[in-house]
Amino acid sequence: MEEVYRSYYTKSDSIVSYMLQKLSVGEGMTVFEPCAGDGVFIDRLNDMEFGVSIDAYELNPKAVELLKEKYRDNKNIKITHSDMLTNDTLLVFSNMGRGYDRIIANPPYGGWIDYDRRKQLKRLYPVLYVKETYTLFLYLCVQLLRDKGILVFIIPDTFLNLHMHIGLRRFLLTNTKIGEICLFPSSFFPNVNFGYSNLCIITLQRCHKEKECLDNDFKVITGFRNVTELGNLNQFPVRHHRAFSFKQREIYENFDSALFVSENPKITDLINNCAVRVGDIADCVTGFYSGNDKKHLRPISENIKNAKKYRLIDKSQICYDYLLRENILEGITDSNYFVSIVKGGGIKYFKPDLWYMDWSVESVKGYKASKRARFQNSKYYFKYGIGVPMVSSTQITAALIENKLFDQSIVGIFPENRGLVYYLLAFFNSSTCNRLIRTINPSANNPSNYIKKIPFILPSDNDLKEINRLTQGIVCALKEGKEYPESYEQILNELVEKVYGF
Numbered sequence: 001m002e003e004v005y006r007s008y009y010t011k012s013d014s015i016v017s018y019m020l021q022k023l024s025v026g027e028g029m030t031v032f033e034p035c036a037g038d039g040v041f042i043d044r045l046n047d048m049e050f051g052v053s054i055d056a057y058e059l060n061p062k063a064v065e066l067l068k069e070k071y072r073d074n075k076n077i078k079i080t081h082s083d084m085l086t087n088d089t090l091l092v093f094s095n096m097g098r099g100y101d102r103i104i105a106n107p108p109y110g111g112w113i114d115y116d117r118r119k120q121l122k123r124l125y126p127v128l129y130v131k132e133t134y135t136l137f138l139y140l141c142v143q144l145l146r147d148k149g150i151l152v153f154i155i156p157d158t159f160l161n162l163h164m165h166i167g168l169r170r171f172l173l174t175n176t177k178i179g180e181i182c183l184f185p186s187s188f189f190p191n192v193n194f195g196y197s198n199l200c201i202i203t204l205q206r207c208h209k210e211k212e213c214l215d216n217d218f219k220v221i222t223g224f225r226n227v228t229e230l231g232n233l234n235q236f237p238v239r240h241h242r243a244f245s246f247k248q249r250e251i252y253e254n255f256d257s258a259l260f261v262s263e264n265p266k267i268t269d270l271i272n273n274c275a276v277r278v279g280d281i282a283d284c285v286t287g288f289y290s291g292n293d294k295k296h297l298r299p300i301s302e303n304i305k306n307a308k309k310y311r312l313i314d315k316s317q318i319c320y321d322y323l324l325r326e327n328i329l330e331g332i333t334d335s336n337y338f339v340s341i342v343k344g345g346g347i348k349y350f351k352p353d354l355w356y357m358d359w360s361v362e363s364v365k366g367y368k369a370s371k372r373a374r375f376q377n378s379k380y381y382f383k384y385g386i387g388v389p390m391v392s393s394t395q396i397t398a399a400l401i402e403n404k405l406f407d408q409s410i411v412g413i414f415p416e417n418r419g420l421v422y423y424l425l426a427f428f429n430s431s432t433c434n435r436l437i438r439t440i441n442p443s444a445n446n447p448s449n450y451i452k453k454i455p456f457i458l459p460s461d462n463d464l465k466e467i468n469r470l471t472q473g474i475v476c477a478l479k480e481g482k483e484y485p486e487s488y489e490q491i492l493n494e495l496v497e498k499v500y501g502f
């Protein structure tokens with residue numbers, strides 16, 4: 001396997017069998033394999049009792065050599081050594097409206113693409129996010145299909161809901177009829193274990209009539225326990241996996257035209273149809289970066305996580321009354337010019353002051369001028385709200401930002417109605433919020449764009465009062481250096497669940 005070509009070969013009989021079954025190949029058909037590798041799909045196609053004509057591309061010269069040798073005596077198999085994404089013949093062919101009967105692939109994904117290549121790809125695929133190659137393979141291959149031609153791809157599932165793939169989603173929803181999407185963990189795929197997403201196998205049919213595409217219903221199947229279940233889908237009718245049905249028009253009209261799949265239909269329903277979202281009641285913004293934290297950032301103690309490489313704060317330099325200063329966004333003129341900053345890290349409810357940022361007039365001027373620094377969303381600095389770390393491994397967390405600076409690893413959430421801060425604090429630490437955000441974005445990331453999409457439901461006055469009381473109890477306990485009663489958190493979880501009706 002060579003890293004540069006992202007060659008994760010499909011070494012799983014169950015996966016290959018399922019994909020071939022979905023491809024429904026017939027006698028005399030033309031089949032395209034855009035990135036052949038060692039020819040796992042070609043072998044199966046070639047073993048069929050009837051004849052098909054196979055056109056295969058591959059970029060890696062070593063793999064091409066082996067393929068040419070392997071299929072030397074097969075006149076029906078043509079191997080081309082080329083970059084499939086920029087090949088002129090294919091690009092022209094895709095505009096001619098002819099096309100292959102069938103296309104099957106396990107395209108490369110997740111690799112680094114250098115800047116020149118990105119520019120070249122952006123010119124060729126202006127509506128797509130070109131830092132991820134698998135989406136480009138999918139897009140071009142759909143255009144290489146004849147009308148009613150079928151395509152089966154095994155790819156990451158990020159194109160289904162990430163904001164940057166909206167162009168591809170809309171293209172698929174209006175140019176193809178999706179048949180089935182099977183979602184499963186990447187660990188099903190031998191030798192692949194990437195944390196950032198799951199894998200899926202998508203089967204779709206090219207369709208030139210937009211209305212027919214939008215009226216099409218398709219199935220999403222999830223909940224597989226192992227890869228064998230995938231290969232024997234029909235023998236395991238409903239036991240482990242679950243099938244969900246969607247109309248393409250509904251997905252197209254969804255928020256961001258994204259597909260949200262959840263075991264609990266109430267969750268997807270709410271995500272798609274709620275009247276109010278977090279972004280409607282609060283500003284959600286990323287915070288500050290000095291451009292050179294080694295120089296400007298100070299921890300209070302070397303025992304804090306990741307503190308070793310920084311100089312410790314000299315406490316006489318801490319400014320406590322910065323809120324009283326005029327023009328705080330211009331910096332502090334006195335000798336005590338360090339201000340508390342809230343950083344990432346999965347701490348719930350309240351983060352003590354552990355880090356300080358150089359906020360001298362001179363440094364602030366420097367931040368504003370520097371290309372490396374991020375003096376972004378500054379009108380929210382030193383305001384009252386909550387902070388959610390951009391990355392959370394298992395459970396999303398939130399802590400108060402009490403009129404402090406917050407850094408770029410945090411999304412600051414500042415509700416217009418300040419009376420909602422404690423409720424939002426309880427909500428963002430709840431399992432309900434976790435289920436919602438992980439349905440909206442199944443990866444471990446919580447950028448502000450996704451946080452804004454989370455449905456917001458205002459509790460009844462009584463529930464709000466109770467939520468505020470319990471949250472305040474937790475915050476007070478933490479401020480006094482005590483552990484907070486776990487029962488409070490449990491009740492809060494239940495109350496939020498009740499408000500959301502899950």
Ligand SMILES: C[S@@+](CC[C@H](N)C(=O)[O-])C[C@H]1O[C@@H](n2cnc3c(N)ncnc32)[C@H](O)[C@@H]1O
Binds near residue numbers: 058
């Ligand atoms: C994930 S592997 C899959 C190989 C094979 N189809 C399989 O399923 O085992 C992807 C293959 O795409 C090839 N590849 C990468 N970029 C390519 C490109 N731009 N054009 C054609 N092939 C490419 C790699 O060399 C690699 O063999």
